[in-house]
Amino acid sequence: MADEHKAQGNEHFKAGEFLKAAASYTKALKLQPDNHVLYSNRAQAFLKLNKVTKALDDAEKCISLAPDFVKGYHRKASALHAMGDAAKSEEAVAVLLAAIDLGLDDKELVRLGVQISGKAFVKQVDALRKGTEVEPEPAAPAAAPASATPEAKKAKAVVEQTSQLGNGAPAPPLWKLDAEAFAINCIKWVLDDFGKTGNIPTVCFLQPPVPKLPTDEPPVGQVNIKPAFSSPETLIQCADFLRDQIKSANAPAAAILVRKSTIGYPCVWKDKKGAWPVDEKEDGIFMQLESANNRTMFFTVIRDKKSRSVGDTVPLDVDQFGLFPRLYR
Secondary structure, eight states: OHHHHHHHHHHHHHTTOHHHHHHHHHHHHHHOTTOHHHHHHHHHHHHHTTOHHHHHHHHHHHHHHOTTOHHHHHHHHHHHHHTOOHHHHHHHHHHHHHHHHTTOOOHHHHHHHHHHHTHHHHHHHHHHHHTOOOOOOOOOOOOOOGGGSHHHHHHHHHHHHHHHTTSSSOOOOGGGSOHHHHHHHHHHHHHHHHHHHSOOOOEEEEOOOOOSSTTOOOOOEEEEOGGGGGOHHHHHHHHHHHHHHHHHHTOSEEEEEEEGGGOOSOOTTTTOTTOSOSOTTOEEEEEEEEESSOEEEEEEEEOOTTTOOEEEEEEEOHHHHOSSOOOOO
């Protein structure tokens, strides 16, 4: 019976019925209370439901039952990071490093660590393997005035080009544009729709490749990525899915656009010690551009739905504020 409940839980999970999946795993656990896999599975279902405290409890139980089971550590780190607190994220990194130090050197643990703390995690893993201390990062040079930085100039250029779209000569086909010009078109589409309807899609636009025939006009690809921003695991899964879509479509560039107020995870604007360039209370649109040779990010401030007005566009450091890891490798 426990196996039947587990199988039912797996089917519910595959169908996106995470509450039913958790219920099925609970039934199985009543029959097999020492089954570490069931705790791991239920923890994953709880993560999907944003029940991070329950997910953490199950992950810790899983580890206590099977200290060499990789997924237990992955679930625990995911739950800690999903709590949205800087201290908890540091604890999540410590969990992953401890698992790797035990010999559980699984690529999924490393991938999650990079998602949480970026390139610094790779250095920590290398130091752990070599038995050395991580060298501190060199102090950053004094920042230039915001209006003088290359990023600020680029942001200004994006705003100016966006405002000019639709004026003058007809725009060239999308497949002829460079990556930034394609992203500017994507921003215009979203802002136009926001001005008319007040809606902002959570979407990844895929630039069409060069057509095989001169008479062809390949369409722009659109991928709904709304489910990505609920947990660390869904984000990682969506990133893998986007990489597959980019490869399948042979897309030269991908432009990710998402409204800040719809993001449950990752809240990249929090705990940045003044690095976030606008008021944390301001809503807006993230635009992350990914291509083989370019990674760029901007944030455009937007007002309430009634006024549907657009504020400043500011550049962001994609390594610090990126919603997705690198999509082109």
